[in-house]
Amino acid sequence: MIEVNELFVRFGGVVPIDRMTVTFPGGTCGLIGPNGAGKTTFFNVLSGFVRPLEGSVIAFGDDLLAMTDFRRARWGLRRTFQTEQAIVNLSVAENVLQVHEHTGGTRATRRQDVKDAIAFVGLDDDANNPVGTLGAGKRRLVEVARAVVGHPRVVMLDEPAAGLPDRETEQLASVIRRIPPETGALVILVDHDMSLVSGCCDTTAVLDFGRLIASGPTAEVLRNEHVIRAYLGTEEVV
Amino acid sequence: MDAAPTIAAGEEMALAAPAPAHARPSLAVTLRIVAVAVIFVFALVGIPAILDSYWLQIMMSVVIYAIVTLGLGVLIGRVGMVSLCQFVLLAIGAWVALRLEYLWSIPFPILILLAGLITSAIGVGIGLPALRLSGLYLALITLMAAGAITVLLRVAQFPNGGSGFYGNSRAGGASSRLSRPSIALKDVAYYRYCVIVAALMFLLALWHVRTKAGRAWAAIRQSRATAVSAGVNVTLYKLWAFALASFMAGVAGCLLAASSGGVNINQFPVQNSISLLAVVLMGGTFNLFGAVIAALFLRLLPALLDDWGVSPELLTILFGVGVLQVLLTAPGGLVDQVPKDLAKLGRKVAGALTPKAKRTAPTE
Numbered sequence: 001m002i003e004v005n006e007l008f009v010r011f012g013g014v015v016p017i018d019r020m021t022v023t024f025p026g027g028t029c030g031l032i033g034p035n036g037a038g039k040t041t042f043f044n045v046l047s048g049f050v051r052p053l054e055g056s057v058i059a060f061g062d063d064l065l066a067m068t069d070f071r072r073a074r075w076g077l078r079r080t081f082q083t084e085q086a087i088v089n090l091s092v093a094e095n096v097l098q099v100h101e102h103t104g105g106t107r108a109t110r111r112q113d114v115k116d117a118i119a120f121v122g123l124d125d126d127a128n129n130p131v132g133t134l135g136a137g138k139r140r141l142v143e144v145a146r147a148v149v150g151h152p153r154v155v156m157l158d159e160p161a162a163g164l165p166d167r168e169t170e171q172l173a174s175v176i177r178r179i180p181p182e183t184g185a186l187v188i189l190v191d192h193d194m195s196l197v198s199g200c201c202d203t204t205a206v207l208d209f210g211r212l213i214a215s216g217p218t219a220e221v222l223r224n225e226h227v228i229r230a231y232l233g234t235e236e237v238v
Numbered sequence: 239m240d241a242a243p244t245i246a247a248g249e250e251m252a253l254a255a256p257a258p259a260h261a262r263p264s265l266a267v268t269l270r271i272v273a274v275a276v277i278f279v280f281a282l283v284g285i286p287a288i289l290d291s292y293w294l295q296i297m298m299s300v301v302i303y304a305i306v307t308l309g310l311g312v313l314i315g316r317v318g319m320v321s322l323c324q325f326v327l328l329a330i331g332a333w334v335a336l337r338l339e340y341l342w343s344i345p346f347p348i349l350i351l352l353a354g355l356i357t358s359a360i361g362v363g364i365g366l367p368a369l370r371l372s373g374l375y376l377a378l379i380t381l382m383a384a385g386a387i388t389v390l391l392r393v394a395q396f397p398n399g400g401s402g403f404y405g406n407s408r409a410g411g412a413s414s415r416l417s418r419p420s421i422a423l424k425d426v427a428y429y430r431y432c433v434i435v436a437a438l439m440f441l442l443a444l445w446h447v448r449t450k451a452g453r454a455w456a457a458i459r460q461s462r463a464t465a466v467s468a469g470v471n472v473t474l475y476k477l478w479a480f481a482l483a484s485f486m487a488g489v490a491g492c493l494l495a496a497s498s499g500g501v502n503i504n505q506f507p508v509q510n511s512i513s514l515l516a517v518v519l520m521g522g523t524f525n526l527f528g529a530v531i532a533a534l535f536l537r538l539l540p541a542l543l544d545d546w547g548v549s550p551e552l553l554t555i556l557f558g559v560g561v562l563q564v565l566l567t568a569p570g571g572l573v574d575q576v577p578k579d580l581a582k583l584g585r586k587v588a589g590a591l592t593p594k595a596k597r598t599a600p601t602e
Contacts, residue, residue, distance in 0.1 A: 070465075073468055078467070087464065098468060099468045102471075
């Protein structure tokens with residue numbers, strides 16, 4: 001469980017996160033909202049790239065914001081980025097291995113853990129191929145493999161399906177759905193593809209202008225009139 | 239650097255379906271190993287056999303500078319950091335080796351190691367404040383540091399057996415030369431000694447890029463955010479890369495101090511750091527052998543131009559054109575481009591020959 005309390009972030013005159021209070025109970029949690037709602041900024045706060053002025057983030061009883069940025073990965077915080085970040089100069093196996101060896105994975109199980117993570121996303125046949133030679137869908141899967149290797153506790157996926165064709169999005173969705181039951185990690189999924197969110201997420205939180213406007217079971221949240229208004233605008237505007 | 243990253247050898251992953259016992263390594267890998275072996279044997283045996291003493295001295299300096307270009311190549315190609323103080327660190331390595339030699343007579347291999355380690359510490363000292371910066375700013379700071387150290391070295395001069403901390407006596411002449419190891423007193427033997435030390439440095443670099451440190455560097459090169467969110471201690475690994483490149487410059491400095499003619503303080507102008515960067519970019523930074531090509535450009539080309547009676551001023555223009563060429567058409571450097579172009583040429587020649595054979599066939 002992650003408890004976010006009164007989180008406040010300001011960049012000069014812009015307030016991307018405005019006293020956000022939300023709880024991610026577990027399983028796969030969706031985080032949606034229009035562009036500029038503060039979703040990526042929230043991930044960056046959790047990663048340690050952005051320092052909030054106020055507020056706290058307690059994950060499984062630990063104060064996440066008190067940890068040095070690179071140590072959070074060792075604690076079990078993993079993420080993917082909007083712009084894909086699988087390391088192009090390394091092979092798929094080396095990509096996954098890199099995360100394992102820098103996040104405190106035990107050496108005895110290293111080979112097996114890396115193999116398992118690659119099998120988890122179904123890239124066994126590409127294990128020794130350089131990431132630079134793979135297509136977009138597979139490169140996304142490499143990032144997911146990097147995020148689940150070892151002992152992840154929180155996996156943040158930032159628009160993992162952006163730009164992917166439907167078939168590859170479905171494949172990705174089936175991988176995402178298996179993360180909580182098979183690794184025990186809590187997944188926070190940010191995406192604009194509502195079918196992906198409703199297909200993967202048990203609960204969903206909605207941000208608008210840096211504030212939480214709704215949260216709860218995904219189906220209920222997506223029917224909420226505030227949410228529909230935030231996404232589609234009010235009738236007068238249309 | 240007691241928190242040095244623990245690097246476990248032999249962790250290269252070969253995860254794809256465990257190769258059956260009878261499977262042979264791929265052709266490319268075999269070719270590469272053969273090529274490396276041929277180059278090494280040729281450098282060790284062939285070059286001393288065919289070259290006279292003047293050209294052997296040139297090749298000796300090529301080998302020594304290849305260690306410097308190797309360090310800088312790793313820094314630029316693997317980590318994405320540009321340092322312009324490697325040339326001065328080379329001078330520091332020479333200075334440290336000479337200073338220690340006149341203080342206590344130390345066996346040469348230990349002297350190499352000490353010169354490398356002390357230079358590495360000084361390199362890290364320069365790198366520490368500079369690492370908060372990146373790209374152009376890091377390059378600029380290292381260039382400034384190089385300038386400052388050059389001024390200090392000009393005042394101190396190289397130790398030549400004089401008294402005091404600086405160990406320099408004005409009566410001792412402008413050049414200082416380190417005494418060579420007893421097993422390699424003659425030029426040919428010392429040249430081979432340098433080739434072996436250089437080969438060890440290449441192995442050291444290879445070991446780094448193939449293991450934990452290399453993968454951390456690859457993550458850093460991709461982006462800082464990727465590295466941090468994958469648990470990489472970015473500052474530590476950047477410093478480690480800086481320490482490694484400085485270590486190599488220091489080792490090269492020690493070897494240079496014992497080369498024919500020794501070292502002279504006027505040999506290390508700051509602008510050479512820029513030429514060094516140019517040749518490293520031209521040689522190619524991602525393939526370790528780019529360092530050899532870079533060193534050939536840096537040391538052999540000027541000697542050849544001189545031999546042909548061409549003004550050495552032309553070198554700057556050649557390097558400028560060369561860097562432009564590489565940046566525009568071959569990001570992997572010449573080490574990557576030339577084999578590709580040769581293969582392309584081979585296909586073209588083969589393509590040009592086959593239709594002719596077909597044309598002649600019906601007339602028979």
